[in-house]
Amino acid sequence: MSSEQFSEQPSKMSSKNPYQCFSLSIENNIAHLVLNRPEKRNSMNPCFWRELPLIIKTIDQGAQARVIVLSSTGPHFSAGLDVSSFSNIGQADQEDKKTKRLQAATAFYDNLLHLQDTFSCIENCRVPVLAAIQGGCIGGGVDLVTACDIRYATEDAFLTIFETNIGMTADVGTFPRLVKLIPEGYVREMAYTGRRVSAAEAKDMGLINAVYPDHDTMLTNVMATAAEIASKAPLAIYGCKRIINYARDHNTDDGLDYIAIWNASMFKIEEIQEAMAANAEQRPGDFVPLPASRRQGFDDDDGSNDAAV
16 A cells, blocks of 8 residues: 555545544543444545544543543444555555565555554553444454453454455454453464354453443443443543553563552542542542643644544
8 A cells, every 4th residue: 555545635524524434422521433434344444544543642632531432333343454445555656676576565564554553542542442343343343443442242243353364464453462362272263264253252252341232232331331431530540551551561570660650650649539539429520631642643744633523
């Protein structure tokens, strides 16, 4: 895929929803981000890879929500990468065969890092992201949901590392994350066979937290969980996410040291006092919101980071 495919300006969109691949609403400190191309099975075209990090980073940097719910529309959560949109992947314009071959490899590598970063922004953002999966979660869809904090599914949902079935190795994040979520034997079976794993089986593996009979029931329950998370002190939730991610990637001694350093700098007695008072008085807590952040700055200067969400 050429770099131009990621820098092109999006086509005209309605003022009500400025995105092509998503719709977004923010209410009661919950951001609900919905894949909205059901007619295309929510496949991941170039626009998807532009919009997702833009939305996630804008919510995070502006502290616009305390939790994000990621759901979808239509019969399938996502059919994965829209291969037809990337027909020029790895191609170069030069006629010199050696130059063309070298540039193709470099272009492929650079663009793959871009795709990987698109999902890493979910893992790196300060607020939890909950995935609500219906129907097929295929190929890149698995990459996407494994970057989320918690996953829920409908009874008809299934996950498949489909890349194996088309002669390639999944490369946008499935393996580095999946081996930390479920036992290695399950990962290897899913990878080597490319078979469909049902929601019930995925729950038994520990990949899915809960399975619901239908999409509406799932969203109702996921939103209830999101509301409970949003009711907690934002700094405490941010700390939980940072420490869990750090502990996952480090040994116990490193994790203990990191939480000690974290609380030494982030511990706020006022938030603890407010949480205890709110619990005693059975009222919502009046917590300090997270500050705006530029920790995940945008690399482009085209003004797209100013889009309203």
